[in-house]
Amino acid sequence: xxxxxxxxxxxxxxxxxxxxxVAQDFDKNIASAxxxxxxxxxxNTRFALQQALHELDxxxxxxxxxxxxxxxxxxxxxxxxxxxxxxxxxxxxLFVHRSYGEQGGSSIDVxxxxxxxxxxxxxLAIPFIGNSGDGTQKVVKIQGYKSVLNKNExxxxxxxxxxxxxxxxxxxxxxxxxxxxxxxxxSLANTIPLSKIAQIAQ
Amino acid sequence: xxxxxxxxxxxxxxxxxxxxxxxLNKIKQKASQKAENALEKKLGLGDDKNTNNPGDPGxxxxxxxxxxxxGLITTPPDVMQNIADAQSSYKSSKYGEARYAVQQAMLGVExxxxxxxxxxxxxxxxxxxxxxxxxxxxxxxxxxxxxTIQRExxxxxxxxxxxxxxxxxxxxxAVNMYLxxxxxxxxxxxxxxxxxxxxxxxxxxxxxxxxSGYKLSxxxxxxxxxxxxxxxxxxxxxxxxxxxxxxxxxxxxxxxEQ
Numbered sequence: 384x385x386x387x388x389x390x391x392x393x394x395x396x397x398x399x400x401x402x403x404x405v406a407q408d409f410d411k412n413i414a415s416a417x418x419x420x421x422x423x424x425x426x427n428t429r430f431a432l433q434q435a436l437h438e439l440d441x442x443x444x445x446x447x448x449x450x451x452x453x454x455x456x457x458x459x460x461x462x463x464x465x466x467x468x469x470x471x472x473x474x475x476x477l478f479v480h481r482s483y484g485e486q487g488g489s490s491i492d493v494x495x496x497x498x499x500x501x502x503x504x505x506x507l508a509i510p511f512i513g514n515s516g517d518g519t520q521k522v523v524k525i526q527g528y529k530s531v532l533n534k535n536e537x538x539x540x541x542x543x544x545x546x547x548x549x550x551x552x553x554x555x556x557x558x559x560x561x562x563x564x565x566x567x568x569x570s571l572a573n574t575i576p577l578s579k580i581a582q583i584a585q
Numbered sequence: 586x587x588x589x590x591x592x593x594x595x596x597x598x599x600x601x602x603x604x605x606x607x608x609l610n611k612i613k614q615k616a617s618q619k620a621e622n623a624l625e626k627k628l629g630l631g632d633d634k635n636t637n638n639p640g641d642p643g644x645x646x647x648x649x650x651x652x653x654x655x656g657l658i659t660t661p662p663d664v665m666q667n668i669a670d671a672q673s674s675y676k677s678s679k680y681g682e683a684r685y686a687v688q689q690a691m692l693g694v695e696x697x698x699x700x701x702x703x704x705x706x707x708x709x710x711x712x713x714x715x716x717x718x719x720x721x722x723x724x725x726x727x728x729x730x731x732x733t734i735q736r737e738x739x740x741x742x743x744x745x746x747x748x749x750x751x752x753x754x755x756x757x758x759a760v761n762m763y764l765x766x767x768x769x770x771x772x773x774x775x776x777x778x779x780x781x782x783x784x785x786x787x788x789x790x791x792x793x794x795x796x797s798g799y800k801l802s803x804x805x806x807x808x809x810x811x812x813x814x815x816x817x818x819x820x821x822x823x824x825x826x827x828x829x830x831x832x833x834x835x836x837x838x839x840x841x842e843q
Binding site for chain 2: 409410413416417420425426427428429430432433435436439440442443446582583584585
């Protein structure tokens with residue numbers, strides 16, 4: 384118990400330190416954008432703003448990580464695998480990844496401005512596509528958000544896994560779990576503060 | 586007497602049958618008319634007397650058409666104001682708001698870059714005058730993804746020269762594929778619809794299409810591209826001469842390309 388507490392506090396300190404570093408970079412880039420703009424150097428203003436946007440994405444991603452559970456079922460999260468990528472508004476957008484379990488087989492991904500959202504929304508809009516006849520895909524509701532639940536059979540291990548994709552405005556929240564059932568993944572998803580994450584990511 | 590009664594009866598019956606048929610027809614017609622009217626009313630359509638164009642203001646059952654408004658204000662976002670907003674939002678940990686403000690600032694800067702490039706283009710090219718109403722700068726505020734600048738020149742007849750400057754990596758990859766792929770080799774025989782060329786020392790692709798005319802694509806640096814389109818130009822040298830009137834290096838420098 385003490386060890387876990389220590390781990391959590393180390394993690395919080397690390398995150399706070401990295402945010403402080405990013406904050407410095409953000410301020411530096413904003414200052415650079417201001418001075419470049421005042422001297423009429425539009426291209427450098429644009430570059431500095433782009434860098435600032437990238438840093439903001441990283442800060443937003445880290446804020447999202449704070450809201451993600453440290454355990455998914457019985458699997459504990461892999462601190463070293465926590466990953467935030469800022470796309471600076473490019474087509475890839477913001478990407479947040481957390482893996483769970485020794486093999487890292489279960490994971491949570493948050494993608495902002497993702498092109499995938501369109502295809503998920505299309506599935507949600509057409510019920511006969513959303514619910515497949517073979518029972519591998521169906522539409523469910525998580526905290527009021529329509530979501531797509533997919534069943535994945537692992538042929539090597541013989542275990543059944545599930546992927547739950549929840550579109551939150553322009554953000555796609557995905558939980559992938561191996562060796563689980565649809566009730567477990569849905570009840571775990573219901574414990575995550577989705578609306579708060581959507582608000583942070585927006 | 587009986588005979589009279591029979592005659593009257595037969596005459597009455599004969600008279601009644603068509604009369605009742607007429608009444609039935611009338612009822613049928615009335616009913617179908619009523620049904621049609623009800624349906625039209627439901628669908629918001631009128632009969633001939635009430636027929637109105639969908640845009641007619643004040644027409645019963647129709648939405649009013651817009652007659653005034655003046656469009657949207659196209660002033661670019663205030664860069665300094667948005668930078669200040671981004672700073673204050675960031676300080677109060679409203680990161681989403683900060684991001685929005687930075688994007689707006691970027692949008693403002695891109696619009697200014699676009700207008701600067703438009704101003705650097707000549708007033709006329711190959712005897713064609715610029716069409717100021719067609720000048721266009723489009724930006725998504727997403728950095729390198731979506732800045733496009735368009736300018737048109739024409740002689741108010743059928744000759745036209747168009748310039749499009751784009752900061753768009755997807756289009757760039759298509760042109761670079763042309764330039765780097767051996768699959769698109771040049772032929773000497775048959776119909777040659779495209780070939781590699783150079784514009785003021787920059788590698789380029791020139792294409793010709795019977796329907797749309799000449800198209801010259803010039804990649805600039807890492808992520809920019811200029812596309813020149815010439816409609817009803819007499820020959821390839823004519824088209825190249827028109828493109829040479831544009832300060833390609835100046836545009837490249839304004840876009841910060843190496």
